[in-house]
Amino acid sequence: MKLSRRALFILALLLIATGAYSLVSRWQQGGFSEDHPAASTSRFFAVILPDVKGNMQPMSELRGRILVVNFWATWCPPCREEMPELSELQALYKDEELLVLGIAAEDQESVNQFASEAPVGYPLFAADTEAGPLSYSLGNHRSVLPYTVVIDRDGHIVKTYFGRITRHLLEQTVKPLLQASNTP
Secondary structure, three states, X not given: OOOOHHHHHHHHXXXXXXXXXXXXXXXXXXXXXXXXXXXXXXXXXXXXXEEOOOOEEEHHHHOOOEEEEEEEOOOOHHHHHHHHHHHHHHHHHHHHOXXXXXXXXXXXXXXXXXXXXXXXXXXXXXXXXXXXXXXXXXXXXXXXXXXXXXXXXXXXXXXXXXXXXXXXHHHHHHHHHHHHHHOO
């Protein structure tokens, strides 16, 4: 049985539409999230990154806090879109030892320029070429931006998210961590 070019084209469109529907459905049901037991925070806590002022910040000093680590880039529209919600999350829970961090896959100059034009309510760091291997060590085996990792007070990865994240979705992960640390 020989299919015409039109029939093949329609079949290809149907396959693409089915895949797109599957992706959208998965996103609407809670985002692209995976747990990576093999991923480790050891490389993250060993790295020292420059902040927007050029000060070198050892990530090891952040141990003991609940961290939301967001890998992003200035040229990435979904990264920029989620920044206001990440800023809201930081503002809401900063007194509860929650810290949102933005780690850019760009150089210091690009991050500084972005921060001066579009300030955010959480610390930004320039990881440049270290961003890829660092996010990979934290479970980003797809090399996707944005990529977000939630790390508990003990330094364990609790949850990872591929693609754009929302404050509501992050709160579902961080609220139990905050409550657990507030119980005697």
